Amino acid sequence: MSEPPSTPTPTGGTPEPPAPTPPPVPTTKRGKPKKPKVQRKGFGTYAFTAIVVIAVAVAGWQIAKSLTASDEPKVGDHIHAALGITVCGLPVENAPEFENQDGTETKAGLHSHGDGLLHIHPFTEEESGDSATVGRFMDYGGWEADEDHLRLWDGLEVSSGDPCPDGRTARVRWSLNGEEQDGNPSDYKPEDQDVISIAFLPDGDPIPEPPADVLAALPKPADTQQG
């Protein structure tokens, strides 16, 4: 009885080596679990890496955005920009004084003291940073100034394509610190001491500067001590 069980070891020396080949068994064991494991690990690692890379990219993008977009002017800041508007070369009266958002009792952080300046001192986050635009000033005042249309105080309203008194077709154009700009002036977020000119004017005519008294007031606004 003892011999049969141990039979494998004895005589069959020559043929047996190939038969018992242990490799297949280990291979199967190792192979099966290993392959899936390796693949899963690899997959998981790649997925994880991808997520990390994406997260880092998003974080970087947000940082870059926050750096370039900036949250200025912040609540409590107080900056000024000159705003001159001309129609067919003639100056429009300074924006009338207003302290509240049009049609409300809510204080407007962008407002006019009737001196031709945009007074910008945001009271809330909502009107600070990138929201402190020319368009918000206009909206608070109850007016509009976009890339092809002006609707201002005193019922003054013009649209690109309308003629000037001399018969020439005009359109809304605008300049910033003496340089003509493209696009919608309302999208612009003024910086302190900016000089903004919005003009309804034929192409080719130079965009007039804001009035001299407005430019003179810009560096020392009357309200800088009151806030």
Ligand SMILES: [Zn+2]
């Ligand atoms: Zn001011």
Ligand SMILES: [Zn+2]
């Ligand atoms: Zn003010």
